[in-house]
Amino acid sequence: MRPGIVVPVLDDARAVILHRPHPTVAALSRQLRAIGLTVETHWPDLRAEAITADYIFFDADLGHDAQFPWRPGQSPMPLIALIGSEAPGRIEWALSQGATGQIIKPVGDSGVFSALLIARQAFDARKAQEAAIADLRGRLSERQTIVQAVALLARGNRDETVAYNQLRQMAMAWRVTIEDAAQRVVSHGGHGPAIRDLCPTCGGKGLARPA
Protein backbone atom coordinates (compact mmCIF):
# COMPACT_ATOMS: atom_id res chain seq x y z
CA MET A 1 0.00 0.00 0.00
CA ARG A 2 1.34 3.43 -0.86
CA PRO A 3 1.70 5.85 2.05
CA GLY A 4 -0.92 8.58 2.05
CA ILE A 5 -0.21 12.28 1.86
CA VAL A 6 -0.63 14.04 5.17
CA VAL A 7 -3.31 16.69 4.66
CA PRO A 8 -2.43 19.47 7.09
CA VAL A 9 -5.04 20.95 9.42
CA LEU A 10 -6.38 23.86 7.38
CA ASP A 11 -9.60 24.73 9.14
CA ASP A 12 -8.94 27.95 11.07
CA ALA A 13 -5.35 27.95 9.90
CA ARG A 14 -4.14 31.53 9.37
CA ALA A 15 -2.81 32.78 6.09
CA VAL A 16 -1.14 36.16 5.70
CA ILE A 17 -0.93 37.68 2.23
CA LEU A 18 1.90 40.15 1.74
CA HIS A 19 0.72 41.96 -1.36
CA ARG A 20 -0.55 45.41 -2.23
CA PRO A 21 -4.35 45.71 -2.66
CA HIS A 22 -5.07 43.99 -5.97
CA PRO A 23 -7.58 41.58 -7.59
CA THR A 24 -4.98 38.87 -7.01
CA VAL A 25 -5.50 39.30 -3.28
CA ALA A 26 -9.29 38.96 -3.67
CA ALA A 27 -9.00 35.79 -5.77
CA LEU A 28 -6.46 34.29 -3.41
CA SER A 29 -8.54 35.18 -0.34
CA ARG A 30 -11.61 33.61 -1.88
CA GLN A 31 -9.84 30.31 -2.43
CA LEU A 32 -8.30 30.35 1.05
CA ARG A 33 -11.64 31.01 2.73
CA ALA A 34 -13.31 28.27 0.67
CA ILE A 35 -10.75 25.85 2.05
CA GLY A 36 -11.40 27.08 5.60
CA LEU A 37 -8.48 29.39 6.43
CA THR A 38 -8.70 32.86 7.90
CA VAL A 39 -6.98 35.52 5.83
CA GLU A 40 -5.12 38.74 6.63
CA THR A 41 -3.50 41.11 4.18
CA HIS A 42 -0.32 42.97 5.15
CA TRP A 43 1.44 45.62 3.06
CA PRO A 44 4.06 46.99 2.68
CA ASP A 45 5.61 45.06 5.60
CA LEU A 46 4.65 42.03 7.61
CA ARG A 47 3.17 43.15 10.92
CA ALA A 48 4.25 41.55 14.18
CA GLU A 49 1.35 39.08 14.26
CA ALA A 50 2.62 37.50 11.05
CA ILE A 51 5.11 35.58 13.16
CA THR A 52 2.34 33.20 14.28
CA ALA A 53 0.74 32.73 10.83
CA ASP A 54 0.51 29.18 9.46
CA TYR A 55 1.26 30.22 5.87
CA ILE A 56 2.55 33.39 4.23
CA PHE A 57 1.90 34.27 0.60
CA PHE A 58 4.23 37.00 -0.64
CA ASP A 59 4.52 39.10 -3.76
CA ALA A 60 7.58 38.01 -5.68
CA ASP A 61 7.29 40.97 -8.09
CA LEU A 62 7.69 43.89 -5.68
CA GLY A 63 9.05 42.05 -2.66
CA HIS A 64 12.38 42.71 -0.91
CA ASP A 65 14.25 41.33 2.10
CA ALA A 66 13.33 44.17 4.48
CA GLN A 67 9.65 43.21 4.38
CA PHE A 68 10.31 40.11 6.45
CA PRO A 69 11.15 40.16 10.18
CA TRP A 70 13.55 37.23 9.83
CA ARG A 71 16.65 36.48 7.86
CA PRO A 72 16.17 35.13 4.31
CA GLY A 73 15.40 31.42 4.44
CA GLN A 74 14.65 31.46 8.18
CA SER A 75 10.86 31.85 8.15
CA PRO A 76 9.10 29.84 10.86
CA MET A 77 6.28 28.89 8.48
CA PRO A 78 5.95 27.85 4.81
CA LEU A 79 6.20 30.71 2.32
CA ILE A 80 4.39 30.68 -1.01
CA ALA A 81 5.57 33.02 -3.76
CA LEU A 82 3.04 34.92 -5.88
CA ILE A 83 4.86 35.16 -9.17
CA GLY A 84 3.84 37.58 -11.92
CA SER A 85 7.08 38.27 -13.70
CA GLU A 86 8.85 34.99 -14.39
CA ALA A 87 12.23 36.72 -14.56
CA PRO A 88 15.11 34.62 -13.23
CA GLY A 89 16.17 37.39 -10.86
CA ARG A 90 12.76 37.51 -9.19
CA ILE A 91 12.55 33.72 -8.96
CA GLU A 92 16.03 33.66 -7.45
CA TRP A 93 14.95 36.20 -4.85
CA ALA A 94 11.76 34.23 -4.04
CA LEU A 95 13.82 31.08 -3.58
CA SER A 96 16.30 32.93 -1.36
CA GLN A 97 13.38 33.72 0.94
CA GLY A 98 12.81 30.00 1.26
CA ALA A 99 9.56 29.74 -0.70
CA THR A 100 8.44 26.13 -0.90
CA GLY A 101 5.35 26.82 -3.00
CA GLN A 102 4.34 29.12 -5.84
CA ILE A 103 1.26 30.48 -7.53
CA ILE A 104 1.40 32.21 -10.89
CA LYS A 105 -0.46 35.51 -11.18
CA PRO A 106 -3.13 36.34 -12.15
CA VAL A 107 -4.66 34.05 -9.56
CA GLY A 108 -7.75 32.36 -10.92
CA ASP A 109 -9.99 29.72 -9.55
CA SER A 110 -7.63 27.06 -8.40
CA GLY A 111 -4.09 26.29 -7.36
CA VAL A 112 -4.17 27.39 -3.75
CA PHE A 113 -5.02 24.04 -2.17
CA SER A 114 -2.18 22.23 -3.93
CA ALA A 115 0.19 25.12 -3.14
CA LEU A 116 -0.69 24.81 0.57
CA LEU A 117 -0.11 21.05 0.61
CA ILE A 118 3.09 21.14 -1.39
CA ALA A 119 4.51 24.10 0.57
CA ARG A 120 3.75 22.43 3.90
CA GLN A 121 5.20 19.09 2.86
CA ALA A 122 8.38 20.69 1.44
CA PHE A 123 8.75 23.01 4.44
CA ASP A 124 8.46 20.17 6.95
CA ALA A 125 10.82 18.02 4.92
CA ARG A 126 13.36 20.86 4.77
CA LYS A 127 13.13 21.47 8.52
CA ALA A 128 13.65 17.77 9.20
CA GLN A 129 16.61 17.68 6.82
CA GLU A 130 18.16 20.78 8.39
CA ALA A 131 17.88 19.20 11.82
CA ALA A 132 19.38 15.94 10.56
CA ILE A 133 22.22 17.79 8.81
CA ALA A 134 22.98 19.88 11.92
CA ASP A 135 23.15 16.67 13.92
CA LEU A 136 25.44 15.01 11.39
CA ARG A 137 27.67 18.10 11.23
CA GLY A 138 27.96 18.03 15.00
CA ARG A 139 28.98 14.41 14.90
CA LEU A 140 31.46 15.05 12.12
CA SER A 141 33.13 17.82 14.09
CA GLU A 142 33.44 15.46 17.06
CA ARG A 143 35.40 12.92 15.03
CA GLN A 144 38.65 14.47 16.25
CA THR A 145 37.46 14.12 19.85
CA ILE A 146 36.79 10.41 19.34
CA VAL A 147 40.27 9.91 17.94
CA GLN A 148 41.72 11.67 20.99
CA ALA A 149 39.59 9.65 23.40
CA VAL A 150 40.55 6.35 21.78
CA ALA A 151 44.22 7.37 21.96
CA LEU A 152 43.84 8.19 25.67
CA LEU A 153 42.08 4.90 26.38
CA ALA A 154 44.69 3.00 24.38
CA ARG A 155 47.50 4.27 26.57
CA GLY A 156 49.21 1.47 28.39
CA ASN A 157 49.64 -0.92 25.49
CA ARG A 158 46.01 -1.65 24.75
CA ASP A 159 45.27 -1.61 21.07
CA GLU A 160 42.85 0.87 19.51
CA THR A 161 40.13 -1.64 18.71
CA VAL A 162 39.89 -2.55 22.35
CA ALA A 163 39.97 1.13 23.33
CA TYR A 164 37.24 1.96 20.84
CA ASN A 165 35.06 -0.86 22.19
CA GLN A 166 35.57 0.46 25.68
CA LEU A 167 34.50 3.93 24.58
CA ARG A 168 31.34 2.45 23.06
CA GLN A 169 30.59 0.61 26.28
CA MET A 170 31.06 3.81 28.24
CA ALA A 171 28.62 5.60 25.94
CA MET A 172 26.08 2.84 26.41
CA ALA A 173 26.48 2.79 30.17
CA TRP A 174 26.14 6.56 30.37
CA ARG A 175 23.31 6.53 27.82
CA VAL A 176 24.97 9.23 25.73
CA THR A 177 26.25 9.36 22.16
CA ILE A 178 29.74 8.10 21.51
CA GLU A 179 30.72 11.70 20.73
CA ASP A 180 29.59 12.85 24.17
CA ALA A 181 31.38 9.95 25.85
CA ALA A 182 34.54 10.87 23.95
CA GLN A 183 34.23 14.45 25.17
CA ARG A 184 34.05 13.29 28.79
CA VAL A 185 37.09 11.11 28.36
CA VAL A 186 39.06 13.87 26.68
CA SER A 187 38.03 16.49 29.24
CA HIS A 188 39.49 14.24 31.95
CA GLY A 189 42.55 13.72 29.83
CA GLY A 190 45.51 12.26 31.68
CA HIS A 191 44.56 14.21 34.80
CA GLY A 192 42.12 13.72 37.64
CA PRO A 193 40.53 10.35 38.31
CA ALA A 194 41.66 7.38 36.37
CA ILE A 195 39.84 6.89 33.13
CA ARG A 196 38.62 3.52 34.23
CA ASP A 197 36.88 5.19 37.20
CA LEU A 198 34.87 7.31 34.81
CA CYS A 199 32.74 4.29 34.09
CA PRO A 200 32.47 2.00 37.10
CA THR A 201 30.05 -0.36 35.37
CA CYS A 202 32.33 -1.06 32.45
CA GLY A 203 35.67 -0.10 33.87
CA GLY A 204 37.22 -3.55 34.05
CA LYS A 205 35.41 -5.17 31.17
CA GLY A 206 36.31 -5.22 27.57
CA LEU A 207 39.86 -4.25 28.32
CA ALA A 208 41.48 -7.55 27.67
CA ARG A 209 42.46 -8.41 24.16
CA PRO A 210 39.99 -10.71 22.53
CA ALA A 211 41.33 -14.22 22.48
Add this chain to the structure above:
Amino acid sequence: MGRRDIEIGLLFSRHGSYALIGEAGRTGALRAIEAVNSDPALDVTFHPVERDPRGNIDAYQPLCADILEATAARHVIGTTTSWSRKEIIPTLERAGGTLWYPCPYEGFEASDHVVYTHACPSQHLVPLMDWAVPRFGGRGYLVGSNYIWGWESNRVARDLILAAGGQVLGERYLPIGDTDIERMIDEVRATRPDFVLNSLIGPSSYEFLAAMKAKAGSVPILSCNLTECELPAMGQVAEGLISSGPYFRGARGWPASDGIDFGSSFEAAAWLAVRMLADLLAHRPGAERMKLQDLLASSRAELYGIDRATNHLTLPVLIAEIRGGRFEIIARRDAVAPDPYLSRRQRGEAPSRPSLTVVSR
Protein backbone atom coordinates in the same frame (compact mmCIF):
# COMPACT_ATOMS: atom_id res chain seq x y z
CA MET B 1 -44.25 43.36 -18.24
CA GLY B 2 -43.09 40.81 -20.81
CA ARG B 3 -40.97 37.81 -20.09
CA ARG B 4 -37.22 37.83 -20.83
CA ASP B 5 -36.08 35.12 -23.21
CA ILE B 6 -32.91 33.54 -21.86
CA GLU B 7 -30.89 30.79 -23.49
CA ILE B 8 -29.30 28.21 -21.17
CA GLY B 9 -26.91 25.45 -22.20
CA LEU B 10 -27.49 21.76 -21.51
CA LEU B 11 -24.34 19.65 -21.78
CA PHE B 12 -25.34 16.07 -21.00
CA SER B 13 -24.07 12.90 -22.65
CA ARG B 14 -27.02 10.91 -23.96
CA HIS B 15 -24.77 8.18 -25.33
CA GLY B 16 -21.76 6.33 -24.00
CA SER B 17 -20.99 4.53 -20.78
CA TYR B 18 -22.76 6.92 -18.41
CA ALA B 19 -25.67 7.87 -20.68
CA LEU B 20 -28.26 6.89 -18.06
CA ILE B 21 -26.90 9.54 -15.70
CA GLY B 22 -26.76 12.10 -18.49
CA GLU B 23 -30.36 11.36 -19.39
CA ALA B 24 -31.44 11.71 -15.76
CA GLY B 25 -29.80 15.12 -15.51
CA ARG B 26 -31.26 16.22 -18.81
CA THR B 27 -34.72 15.11 -17.73
CA GLY B 28 -34.45 17.12 -14.51
CA ALA B 29 -33.27 20.22 -16.34
CA LEU B 30 -36.01 20.01 -18.97
CA ARG B 31 -38.69 19.41 -16.32
CA ALA B 32 -37.53 22.53 -14.48
CA ILE B 33 -37.37 24.58 -17.69
CA GLU B 34 -40.95 23.60 -18.48
CA ALA B 35 -42.06 24.53 -14.96
CA VAL B 36 -40.21 27.85 -15.04
CA ASN B 37 -41.65 28.76 -18.42
CA SER B 38 -45.19 28.18 -17.22
CA ASP B 39 -44.71 29.89 -13.83
CA PRO B 40 -46.62 33.20 -13.87
CA ALA B 41 -44.63 34.46 -10.88
CA LEU B 42 -41.44 34.50 -12.95
CA ASP B 43 -40.60 36.91 -15.77
CA VAL B 44 -38.11 34.67 -17.56
CA THR B 45 -38.53 32.07 -20.28
CA PHE B 46 -35.68 29.61 -20.66
CA HIS B 47 -34.66 28.24 -24.06
CA PRO B 48 -32.43 25.18 -23.80
CA VAL B 49 -29.39 25.00 -26.09
CA GLU B 50 -28.44 21.32 -26.13
CA ARG B 51 -25.13 19.70 -26.96
CA ASP B 52 -24.36 15.98 -26.56
CA PRO B 53 -20.70 15.04 -26.01
CA ARG B 54 -21.74 11.35 -26.31
CA GLY B 55 -19.50 10.34 -23.42
CA ASN B 56 -16.40 11.45 -25.32
CA ILE B 57 -14.12 13.39 -22.96
CA ASP B 58 -12.57 15.37 -25.80
CA ALA B 59 -15.94 16.65 -27.00
CA TYR B 60 -16.87 18.55 -23.82
CA GLN B 61 -14.57 21.55 -24.16
CA PRO B 62 -15.38 22.35 -27.83
CA LEU B 63 -19.11 21.88 -27.24
CA CYS B 64 -19.07 24.07 -24.15
CA ALA B 65 -17.12 26.73 -26.06
CA ASP B 66 -19.68 26.44 -28.87
CA ILE B 67 -22.55 27.11 -26.44
CA LEU B 68 -20.79 30.12 -24.95
CA GLU B 69 -19.65 31.57 -28.29
CA ALA B 70 -22.47 30.74 -30.69
CA THR B 71 -25.39 31.53 -28.38
CA ALA B 72 -26.23 34.07 -25.72
CA ALA B 73 -26.20 31.39 -23.01
CA ARG B 74 -23.92 32.19 -20.05
CA HIS B 75 -25.19 29.36 -17.86
CA VAL B 76 -24.60 25.72 -18.67
CA ILE B 77 -26.23 22.82 -16.82
CA GLY B 78 -24.42 19.54 -17.11
CA THR B 79 -21.36 17.34 -17.25
CA THR B 80 -21.31 14.08 -15.32
CA THR B 81 -17.71 13.06 -14.65
CA SER B 82 -15.31 15.30 -12.75
CA TRP B 83 -12.92 14.81 -15.61
CA SER B 84 -15.32 16.52 -18.04
CA ARG B 85 -16.15 19.25 -15.52
CA LYS B 86 -12.49 20.07 -15.08
CA GLU B 87 -12.04 20.06 -18.87
CA ILE B 88 -14.50 22.91 -19.34
CA ILE B 89 -13.69 25.14 -16.35
CA PRO B 90 -10.94 27.09 -18.20
CA THR B 91 -13.42 27.75 -21.02
CA LEU B 92 -16.00 29.01 -18.51
CA GLU B 93 -13.39 31.28 -16.92
CA ARG B 94 -12.45 32.83 -20.25
CA ALA B 95 -16.05 33.38 -21.34
CA GLY B 96 -17.39 34.44 -17.95
CA GLY B 97 -19.76 31.49 -18.02
CA THR B 98 -21.15 29.39 -15.18
CA LEU B 99 -21.54 25.64 -14.91
CA TRP B 100 -24.31 24.18 -12.77
CA TYR B 101 -22.94 20.78 -11.85
CA PRO B 102 -25.61 18.26 -10.77
CA CYS B 103 -23.61 15.15 -9.79
CA PRO B 104 -21.86 13.85 -6.70
CA TYR B 105 -18.11 14.31 -6.89
CA GLU B 106 -14.94 13.77 -4.87
CA GLY B 107 -14.47 17.32 -3.56
CA PHE B 108 -11.29 19.44 -3.40
CA GLU B 109 -12.65 22.07 -5.75
CA ALA B 110 -14.54 25.35 -5.28
CA SER B 111 -14.51 27.16 -8.60
CA ASP B 112 -16.22 30.52 -8.70
CA HIS B 113 -17.52 29.55 -12.13
CA VAL B 114 -19.35 26.49 -10.86
CA VAL B 115 -22.39 25.93 -8.64
CA TYR B 116 -22.35 22.43 -7.16
CA THR B 117 -25.94 21.23 -6.64
CA HIS B 118 -25.22 17.62 -5.71
CA ALA B 119 -23.21 16.17 -2.82
CA CYS B 120 -19.50 16.45 -1.98
CA PRO B 121 -17.69 13.88 0.25
CA SER B 122 -18.80 15.42 3.56
CA GLN B 123 -22.31 14.70 2.28
CA HIS B 124 -21.87 11.21 0.81
CA LEU B 125 -18.70 9.29 1.61
CA VAL B 126 -17.99 10.55 5.13
CA PRO B 127 -21.48 9.81 6.50
CA LEU B 128 -21.55 6.49 4.62
CA MET B 129 -18.30 5.33 6.23
CA ASP B 130 -19.43 6.66 9.63
CA TRP B 131 -22.54 4.55 9.25
CA ALA B 132 -21.02 1.42 7.75
CA VAL B 133 -17.83 0.79 9.71
CA PRO B 134 -19.52 0.31 13.13
CA ARG B 135 -22.11 -1.99 11.51
CA PHE B 136 -20.07 -4.15 9.19
CA GLY B 137 -16.56 -3.81 10.58
CA GLY B 138 -13.50 -1.88 9.44
CA ARG B 139 -11.96 -4.25 6.89
CA GLY B 140 -12.75 -2.64 3.54
CA TYR B 141 -11.94 -3.45 -0.08
CA LEU B 142 -11.98 -0.50 -2.51
CA VAL B 143 -12.76 -0.58 -6.23
CA GLY B 144 -13.11 2.33 -8.61
CA SER B 145 -12.99 3.59 -12.17
CA ASN B 146 -9.61 4.80 -13.29
CA TYR B 147 -10.05 8.57 -12.98
CA ILE B 148 -10.33 11.20 -10.31
CA TRP B 149 -13.68 10.06 -8.86
CA GLY B 150 -12.44 6.54 -8.14
CA TRP B 151 -8.97 7.58 -7.02
CA GLU B 152 -9.93 10.38 -4.66
CA SER B 153 -13.03 8.66 -3.25
CA ASN B 154 -10.88 5.70 -2.33
CA ARG B 155 -8.13 7.88 -0.90
CA VAL B 156 -10.64 9.63 1.36
CA ALA B 157 -12.22 6.27 2.24
CA ARG B 158 -8.79 4.89 3.13
CA ASP B 159 -8.17 7.82 5.50
CA LEU B 160 -11.60 7.36 7.11
CA ILE B 161 -11.19 3.60 7.46
CA LEU B 162 -7.70 3.89 8.97
CA ALA B 163 -8.84 6.68 11.30
CA ALA B 164 -11.62 4.37 12.52
CA GLY B 165 -9.06 1.68 13.29
CA GLY B 166 -9.95 -0.39 10.22
CA GLN B 167 -7.87 -1.83 7.43
CA VAL B 168 -7.85 -1.55 3.62
CA LEU B 169 -7.48 -5.05 2.22
CA GLY B 170 -7.10 -4.02 -1.40
CA GLU B 171 -7.67 -1.28 -3.94
CA ARG B 172 -8.28 -1.92 -7.66
CA TYR B 173 -9.17 0.25 -10.65
CA LEU B 174 -10.61 -0.31 -14.12
CA PRO B 175 -10.60 2.06 -17.11
CA ILE B 176 -14.04 3.62 -17.70
CA GLY B 177 -16.10 1.14 -19.71
CA ASP B 178 -13.83 -1.85 -18.98
CA THR B 179 -15.62 -4.94 -17.65
CA ASP B 180 -12.66 -7.14 -16.82
CA ILE B 181 -13.58 -7.53 -13.15
CA GLU B 182 -12.31 -11.09 -12.54
CA ARG B 183 -9.26 -10.07 -10.56
CA MET B 184 -11.27 -7.80 -8.27
CA ILE B 185 -13.74 -10.59 -7.54
CA ASP B 186 -10.94 -13.09 -6.88
CA GLU B 187 -9.32 -10.67 -4.45
CA VAL B 188 -12.59 -10.01 -2.65
CA ARG B 189 -13.10 -13.76 -2.26
CA ALA B 190 -9.53 -14.18 -1.06
CA THR B 191 -9.55 -11.33 1.44
CA ARG B 192 -13.17 -11.64 2.70
CA PRO B 193 -13.65 -7.95 3.54
CA ASP B 194 -16.36 -6.62 5.86
CA PHE B 195 -17.54 -4.43 2.98
CA VAL B 196 -16.65 -3.32 -0.54
CA LEU B 197 -16.74 0.36 -1.52
CA ASN B 198 -17.72 0.49 -5.20
CA SER B 199 -16.66 3.71 -6.98
CA LEU B 200 -16.85 2.15 -10.43
CA ILE B 201 -19.09 3.84 -12.97
CA GLY B 202 -21.22 2.54 -15.84
CA PRO B 203 -20.83 -0.99 -17.29
CA SER B 204 -17.79 -1.76 -15.09
CA SER B 205 -20.00 -1.26 -12.07
CA TYR B 206 -22.92 -3.34 -13.43
CA GLU B 207 -20.57 -6.21 -14.29
CA PHE B 208 -18.94 -6.01 -10.87
CA LEU B 209 -22.30 -6.13 -9.08
CA ALA B 210 -23.41 -9.15 -11.10
CA ALA B 211 -20.21 -11.06 -10.39
CA MET B 212 -20.29 -10.14 -6.71
CA LYS B 213 -23.85 -11.41 -6.46
CA ALA B 214 -22.84 -14.69 -8.10
CA LYS B 215 -19.57 -15.28 -6.28
CA ALA B 216 -19.40 -13.22 -3.08
CA GLY B 217 -23.05 -12.56 -2.33
CA SER B 218 -22.70 -12.04 1.40
CA VAL B 219 -20.30 -9.07 1.26
CA PRO B 220 -22.08 -5.70 1.63
CA ILE B 221 -21.42 -3.33 -1.29
CA LEU B 222 -21.45 0.43 -0.68
CA SER B 223 -21.70 3.21 -3.26
CA CYS B 224 -21.82 6.99 -3.37
CA ASN B 225 -22.88 7.26 -7.00
CA LEU B 226 -25.50 4.61 -7.76
CA THR B 227 -29.12 5.78 -7.96
CA GLU B 228 -32.48 4.79 -9.40
CA CYS B 229 -31.46 6.00 -12.86
CA GLU B 230 -29.13 3.01 -13.25
CA LEU B 231 -31.54 0.41 -11.85
CA PRO B 232 -32.64 -0.68 -15.34
CA ALA B 233 -29.04 -1.51 -16.21
CA MET B 234 -28.24 -3.13 -12.86
CA GLY B 235 -31.39 -5.20 -12.50
CA GLN B 236 -31.76 -7.90 -9.88
CA VAL B 237 -28.06 -8.07 -9.04
CA ALA B 238 -28.25 -4.70 -7.31
CA GLU B 239 -30.52 -6.05 -4.55
CA GLY B 240 -28.96 -5.30 -1.18
CA LEU B 241 -26.64 -2.55 -2.51
CA ILE B 242 -26.28 0.32 -0.06
CA SER B 243 -25.96 3.81 -1.48
CA SER B 244 -25.66 7.27 0.01
CA GLY B 245 -26.97 10.40 -1.63
CA PRO B 246 -28.92 13.59 -0.97
CA TYR B 247 -32.15 12.25 -2.47
CA PHE B 248 -33.84 8.96 -3.29
CA ARG B 249 -37.20 8.60 -4.98
CA GLY B 250 -40.01 9.61 -2.66
CA ALA B 251 -37.78 11.23 -0.04
CA ARG B 252 -38.84 14.47 1.60
CA GLY B 253 -36.60 17.45 2.18
CA TRP B 254 -35.13 18.20 -1.24
CA PRO B 255 -34.57 21.99 -1.42
CA ALA B 256 -37.36 24.04 -3.05
CA SER B 257 -39.08 20.94 -4.38
CA ASP B 258 -42.41 21.46 -2.66
CA GLY B 259 -43.16 17.77 -2.66
CA ILE B 260 -42.30 17.16 -6.33
CA ASP B 261 -40.99 13.65 -6.89
CA PHE B 262 -37.91 12.93 -8.98
CA GLY B 263 -36.61 9.81 -10.66
CA SER B 264 -33.22 10.06 -8.95
CA SER B 265 -30.89 12.50 -7.23
CA PHE B 266 -29.27 13.29 -10.60
CA GLU B 267 -32.63 14.43 -11.89
CA ALA B 268 -33.35 16.32 -8.66
CA ALA B 269 -29.99 18.12 -8.70
CA ALA B 270 -30.33 19.25 -12.34
CA TRP B 271 -33.91 20.35 -11.63
CA LEU B 272 -32.71 22.34 -8.62
CA ALA B 273 -29.97 24.00 -10.69
CA VAL B 274 -32.48 25.35 -13.22
CA ARG B 275 -35.04 26.25 -10.56
CA MET B 276 -32.45 28.17 -8.55
CA LEU B 277 -31.10 29.92 -11.64
CA ALA B 278 -34.64 31.04 -12.56
CA ASP B 279 -35.17 32.47 -9.08
CA LEU B 280 -31.86 34.32 -9.23
CA LEU B 281 -32.56 35.80 -12.66
CA ALA B 282 -36.23 36.65 -12.22
CA HIS B 283 -37.10 40.33 -11.87
CA ARG B 284 -33.43 41.33 -12.24
CA PRO B 285 -33.07 42.52 -15.86
CA GLY B 286 -29.55 41.89 -17.14
CA ALA B 287 -28.81 39.43 -14.34
CA GLU B 288 -28.16 36.72 -16.95
CA ARG B 289 -24.92 38.51 -17.80
CA MET B 290 -23.82 39.07 -14.19
CA LYS B 291 -20.73 37.44 -12.77
CA LEU B 292 -21.68 34.42 -10.71
CA GLN B 293 -20.43 35.98 -7.46
CA ASP B 294 -22.70 38.98 -7.97
CA LEU B 295 -25.61 36.81 -9.02
CA LEU B 296 -25.30 34.77 -5.83
CA ALA B 297 -25.06 37.89 -3.64
CA SER B 298 -28.79 37.74 -3.15
CA SER B 299 -31.05 36.70 -0.33
CA ARG B 300 -32.77 34.38 -2.81
CA ALA B 301 -29.56 32.36 -3.07
CA GLU B 302 -29.48 31.97 0.69
CA LEU B 303 -32.93 30.40 0.60
CA TYR B 304 -31.36 27.53 -1.32
CA GLY B 305 -28.78 26.96 1.40
CA ILE B 306 -25.78 27.92 -0.67
CA ASP B 307 -22.42 28.31 1.03
CA ARG B 308 -21.04 31.45 -0.60
CA ALA B 309 -17.44 30.54 0.24
CA THR B 310 -17.56 27.33 -1.81
CA ASN B 311 -20.69 27.52 -4.05
CA HIS B 312 -21.84 24.20 -2.60
CA LEU B 313 -25.26 23.52 -1.06
CA THR B 314 -26.35 22.31 2.35
CA LEU B 315 -28.16 19.06 1.53
CA PRO B 316 -29.85 16.10 3.22
CA VAL B 317 -27.81 12.93 3.61
CA LEU B 318 -29.70 9.69 3.01
CA ILE B 319 -28.47 6.13 3.15
CA ALA B 320 -30.63 3.69 1.25
CA GLU B 321 -30.64 -0.02 0.52
CA ILE B 322 -32.05 -1.55 -2.66
CA ARG B 323 -34.93 -3.77 -1.58
CA GLY B 324 -37.41 -5.15 -4.06
CA GLY B 325 -36.07 -3.01 -6.88
CA ARG B 326 -36.29 0.31 -5.07
CA PHE B 327 -34.07 2.36 -2.81
CA GLU B 328 -35.40 2.18 0.72
CA ILE B 329 -34.06 4.84 3.06
CA ILE B 330 -32.49 3.32 6.17
CA ALA B 331 -30.77 6.36 7.72
CA ARG B 332 -30.88 10.10 7.22
CA ARG B 333 -29.60 13.49 8.33
CA ASP B 334 -31.65 16.48 7.29
CA ALA B 335 -29.13 19.22 6.62
CA VAL B 336 -25.44 18.62 6.22
CA ALA B 337 -23.18 21.54 5.42
CA PRO B 338 -20.84 21.16 2.46
CA ASP B 339 -17.14 20.78 3.22
CA PRO B 340 -15.50 20.14 -0.15
CA TYR B 341 -11.95 20.20 1.23
CA LEU B 342 -12.84 18.07 4.28
CA SER B 343 -10.93 20.66 6.27
CA ARG B 344 -13.74 21.53 8.63
CA ARG B 345 -13.88 18.18 10.34
CA GLN B 346 -10.21 18.03 11.12
CA ARG B 347 -10.12 19.97 14.33
CA GLY B 348 -11.95 17.58 16.58
CA GLU B 349 -15.36 18.10 15.05
CA ALA B 350 -15.88 14.44 14.36
CA PRO B 351 -17.14 13.30 17.78
CA SER B 352 -19.67 16.10 18.10
CA ARG B 353 -21.20 15.66 14.68
CA PRO B 354 -24.84 14.65 14.88
CA SER B 355 -25.17 11.02 13.95
CA LEU B 356 -27.50 9.67 11.32
CA THR B 357 -31.00 8.84 12.39
CA VAL B 358 -31.71 5.22 11.71
CA VAL B 359 -34.98 5.06 9.87
CA SER B 360 -35.42 1.30 9.80
CA ARG B 361 -33.23 -1.70 9.76
